[in-house]
């Protein structure tokens with residue numbers, strides 16, 4: 001690491017969030033959702049650490065993501081939740097990737113595939129993204145699968161409104177329950193809840209064995225009341241240059257910030273929009289030596305500017321989020337959700353893993 005800009009990933013916080021969620025879902029088990037490089041936290045490190053803590057089933061979205069995990073783990077089960085094509089059955093079979101049967105075409109195609117495959121069936125109970133809807137079709141397909149060499153490991157659905165738990169959420173819970181009662185047999189893994197539903201509702205659901213935990217594993221939540229979670233990622237940089245401006249002088253592209261007094265001090269940080277520190281962050285503040293200072297000017301590809309005072313020195317550490325400014329503050333500033341902020345931290349930012357246990 002040459003450039004002093006990095007993301008700290010606190011693996012102890014990750015485990016503490018896992019344990020916190022486990023209390024809510026007990027005795028059911030958690031499937032960590034580590035797609036999108038574990039929401040920007042680093043899927044391989046997250047997986048390896050959680051394997052040591054007893055987890056052996058992980059969920060991702062893409063086949064590429066699943067194969068990258070398989071390269072580092074021989075033993076864990078890997079569920080791929082995104083879509084696939086039938087010409088990818090072979091690679092799933094070879095690398096023991098449990099894929100998702102999410103529509104009627106794939107459901108029919110697995111039946112004609114000669115070698116044994118392992119998969120989960122996804123049911124669409126109201127999200128209307130991926131999943132089979134027709135109950136009669138599901139039941140007769142499951143009977144056919146039972147006679148085939150294949151292994152229907154799991155069945156699942158996904159909630160559209162888990163964090164508001166409105167009418168649609170309750171309809172989805174009931175629809176899945178009604179279907180489960182009609183199935184000719186139960187696969188060994190049944191999972192419906194994401195983070196919000198795991199933490200707030202799973203204890204009311206009787207028919208599941210697992211839950212899928214994504215955002216809350218990383219210490220984040222759309223719910224205001226999840227105070228037991230600890231954010232896992234902190235974004236840090238260092239002041240690499242300080243400019244002294246006179247009144248009227250401007251900073252950066254477009255000269256959009258103009259000093260309004262003599263002796264203004266502008267700190268330069270080596271982080272910009274190519275790192276995921278997008279231009280709309282320009283209205284925010286950052287933390288240096290426990291104080292908050294405003295960003296000024298336009299954020300460049302590799303750098304940004306902060307108006308500081310004379311106490312700030314080259315080499316001082318800057319916390320962009322994960323200290324006095326939370327990741328949720330950044331998400332709010334950008335009119336988005338924490339998911340998008342963490343996933344948007346680019347590969348240029350090295351992840352530094354911290355653990356005591």
Ligand SMILES: Cc1ncc(COP(=O)(O)O)c(C=O)c1O
Pocket residue numbers: 033081158193194195196212213214215216
């Ligand atoms: C199918 C599925 N399950 C689980 C999750 C995890 O959701 P969350 O991060 O809200 O826990 C996602 C995330 O988008 C998903 O697409």
